[in-house]
Amino acid sequence: MKVSLGCDHGGFALKEHVKGWLEAHGYEVLDCGCHSTDSVDYPVFGRAAAEAVADGRCERGIVVCTTGIGISISANKVKGIRCALCSEPLSAEMTRRHNNANMLAMGGGLIGANMADRIVEVFLTTEFESGRHQRRVDLISDIEA
Template identity: 65%
Template sequence: MKIAIGCDHGGYLLKQDILIWLEEHDIDFEDVGCYNTDSVDYPIYGEKVARLVSSGECDKGIVICTTGIGISIAANKVKGIRCALCSDSLSAEMTRRHNDANIIAMGAGIVGPNLARRMVEVFLNTEFEGGRHARRVALLDSIQP
């Protein structure tokens, strides 16, 4: 499994913590930035992660900004992306089970590092249930331009 991960300046410190967790668990990743706390534009990094996931170069993605809202909107502009903004581990689990989300978004100002690591763990290890949910995901995908 290869994970694409990106953030803006507001998510930089939390991203660094998640990168350590990914390394500790031998999970391959591509860090698309940003690389410090200097102000940057979140859509750039949301799109970079989404393009890597959409193209198949990465299996799943993680995006982070201060609230998770803006960067999740940016990621969801890319065809084939189902980016879910989560702030708890149940949401991270259910968006995989029922929505087959391929990117998780989180807000560094909303969740702390312990919760963020747990959400990433749950997100990466939960399988899509398929069945009636597959029909619904297909309907979601058909909405895209």
């Protein structure tokens, strides 16, 4: 599976940690930046990571800023993206099972590396249940931005 990554300066350290975890577990990574702790604007990198998922270059995406809020909002502006902000594994599991989320957002200033590892693992390995949930995902997809 190929995973896009995006972050701002506040999420850089956690993004780098997640990148290492992904590579160590056999995932292919498209790093959309940023590439340092220099101040940058999160919408640029949230959009880039989301567009890689929306256009099919990547199957899933992960974005990180200090809280995860701004970058998740930015990613969700891209048509076809369902980005969920998760700070623990159960939310990551449920958003995959019920919402078929194709992107994960996390707050680099809020969660540590061990928690991020578990959230990412659950997000990437949990399958969408489809069935009654597909109708709802379709309704989400029909909403015009």
